[in-house]
Amino acid sequence: MTFDLSRLGQVRQTPEFRVNTVRLAQFAAAIDDESPAHREGAIASPVFANVPPMQATIETLRDVTSAFAFHGQHDFHYHRPIRPGMRLFCRATLWGAVPSPAGVSVIVKSETRDETDELVDEQYFNALVAGATLTKSVGDVAPEHRLPDSAKSAPPFAQATYAMSADQTARYAEAARDYSAYTLRLEAAKTLGFPHLLVHGMLTLAFAGRAVVDKVCGGDSARLKRLAGRFSAPVFLTPGQAITTKLWALGPQRGREAFGYEASDAAGQIVIKHGLAEVAL
C-alpha cells in the first residue's frame, strides 16, 4: 500500500462545470427530494455541491494512496446556493492528515467558485486510510462538528424518515456520476467483504440533508449555511432500507441557528454521528 503525504498543500483543479436546471432536477429526483424548487432544478439540493469538486477531491486523495479509503466525514460550508446558469470552478487541496487507532485520516479541502470568482462553497472531505501509519498530525485540521451527548438527552426537535428504493444507488450513481462498483454490483461489494450493495456516503448524507431542509430550513435550502456529519457505519441497500434523521436544536451560534443531528438506518444502527446543520436566522 502506498501512502504519500508529499503533496501536502498542493492544489488540483477541475475544468469548468456549467449548471443547468436538468442536471439539478435529475439530482433531486435521484435522492427523492420532494422540495419543488429542487425538483424543478431552480436551486440545487444541498449535497449536490459535492458533485463539481468530487474529481479534484478524489484525485487529491489518490495522490496520497491508491488503497480503498472510507469516506469518514464531510463538512459543507455554503456561501451561496448553486443555481442554473452558474459556471463553477473547483480547487482541492491536500489539507492535512491525522493518525487514529484504525489508520490515518486524510483531509482534503475543496473550494468551489463561480465565474466571477465568488466563493460558492467550501468543503472538508475526510477519508480513513485503514492500516496506514503516521507518527503525528501534519498540515491543518478540519473544523469541529461535535454533537455532545448532553444535547441528545433532550427529545429531538424534529425527525424524519425517508425510505430507500431498490434502485436508489443506481439513480444516485447516474445523478452524481459516482459509479463506484460496490454501490452498483453485488459481486463487487462482496469482493470488499460487504454482504449487500453499499449506499454512497453522500447519498445517505443527502437523505439527512432532506430532513434538515424540510424540518429546520422551512423548505428553503438557501438558508442552509453548513451541513456536516461523520459516517459512523456503512449503509447497505437492503429491502426496506430507510434513513431516519433526528434533529436537536443547539440554539444560536455565530449568528445562525444550529442543529445537531444523527441519522440511523432501518435496523436502528446510527450511520451518521456528530451531524451539524447551521441555518441562517
Add this chain to the structure above:
Amino acid sequence: MTAKVAHPGIGPSWSAVKHQTCAALVAEGCRDEPERPAIIVEDGLVVTRRELLQRVEHFSGYLKPRLKPGDRVVVMLENRVEFMIALFALMANRATLVSIAPTAQVHDAGHILKDSQPVLAIAGEVQSAVLEQLRPECPSLRDILVTSGEEPDGLGRYEREAERIPLAEAPCRRDDILTVFYTSGTTGAPKGCMLDHGWWLRVVDLDQVLFPRSWQDRQLCCLPFYYTDPAIQLMTSLTTRGTLIAMRRFSVSRFWDVVRKYDASEMLSIASIPALLLKGEPGPRERDHRMRAVVHAGLPKPLHRQLVDRFGFPWYDQYGSTEGGIMSRVPVDLAEELVGSGSIGVEPPDVIIRVVDDQDQDVSTGEIGEALIGGPDLFRGYLNRPEVTAEAMRGGWYHSGDLVRRDERGLLYFVGRKKDMIRRSGENIAAAEVEAALRSHPKILEAAVIPVPDELRGEEVKAYIQLKDGLSRSDLPPDQITAFCRARLASYKAPRYIEYRREFELTPSMRVQKQSLIKEGPDLTVNAWDRETG
C-alpha cells in the same frame, strides 16, 4: 516582432496518453470504472464499460481463429454500438477495419471491396444485401457476419460461441494498421487512407492536451460512426472517465433534448450542423444546458458570432484530416477574439504546418500557399497506391492540397482547395485566392470563382458576386470590382467575367456549390459582364 500565438498552458505531447496501443488504452479505460457508462445512445440504451469490454473480448475470441494479422474486414453499420465492438475486437486480433458508409450501394461499396480485398464483412441486414450482390467480384470475402436483434447484442450469437480473450493482453503493435477510411480526393476514385495505432493514440492525446476534460464531461457524437471522429470521441471518453452520448443521426428537432437529457458538455460538429442549429426554433432549452465547447472543422464565418451569442458556448474552429489528424485548432484563450475571423488557429504540440508555393518553397507571411503537414504519426499511406502516397508525402511532408495563409501572429486561415484552379495562358490561378480577395471588399458578401473555356487563353476567370443586403449592381459596378482585384492581386488573376447573384446554392458544408454554377449552361459568358467588351 508580433508575438506568436500558442495554445495556452497545455501539456506536451503524450502528457495525456501513455499507452503503446489502442488496445491497452481501451482495456484500461474500461477496467478502472467498470460500471460507468461507456456509451449512451439517444434512445436510452446504456452500455457500461464492463459490458463493452466483455462483448469486445468475446467477439475477439470468435474472430481469433478466423483472422490473421493484417487481414482486412469491412464494417458497414449504422450508428450502433456493435460498430465499436467490432473495431476493438478486430484491433485485438491485429486485423484492419475497412469502413464503408452504411448508405453505400453496389458502385461505391464495390470499389472499396475490390480495392481492399477483405476476408470478412460485418454488416447490418440492409447493408449485407448490398455486400451479397458484390460477392462474385470479391473472391477474398469468406463470410458476412450480420448484426441482428437487439442492440448491443447484434453480434451476440457470435460472442456467445467464444471464450473471452483479454483485451489488455492483445498482441497488437503500435504500427499495426487499425483502420482504412476511404477519402474522396478532388480527382480519381476514393483512396483507402491507412491509420495505425500511433495515429489514433496521437489524436486522442492531442485532443485531451488541447482541451482537458473532467469526469463530469460527456461528449456528444452526432456524426456517422463510419467516420474516424466517433471512435476518437469514444477513446477520449474512456480515458477521461467520460461517456459518449451518441445520436443515431444528427437532428435539429431532437438535438437540445438529447443534449439536456443526457447531459452533454461538448460536441464535434461538421458541415451544415451550425446552420441547421441556427434554423431551429429559438427557445429557452438552447440556453439551459451544460455544453461548454464545440469543435468544428471549417466554421462558416458569417454564422460564428450568432452561434456563440445564441447558444452561449465557444465554437473552436479546427483544421483536421484523415491523413494528418488534428493539424490546427483555435487556442481556447483566443476563441472570443477570433469569432468570425475565419482563423483555424495554430498547430498543436509537435505539428508543423508550412505554407508553400508550387515548388514547395515557403511563401511570405500573409501569402496564400498549400499547407504541408509535418509531425509524428501521420497516416501510413493510401492502400494499394504507393505512387499516390509518395506524391502526397514528397519531401517527408504531407501535401494537404489545401490553400491556407498565416498572419503575422502565426494564426492560420483556410482559403480553399488547391485543385480548384483556373489555368489561364499557362498560369495557375487559385479560385480560392481570387475569392478571398473579392470577399475582402466591404460591399461583397460572397463570391465564387470558376474557369470558363477561352479560345485564346485556354481558360478565363469568371466571378459570381453576391452583394451585401440592400446593395445592387449600381452600388458596386463590375469595373470597380476588377479594379479592386488588380490592386490586390497580379492583374492576370482579376476576373474577366462578372455576374451578380442574389444568392448561391450551398453545399452541406456551407460553401458555394460551384459545380451547379458550372452546369448552368453551355456558354457561361452569356449574360456576364466582360472586361474586354465592357
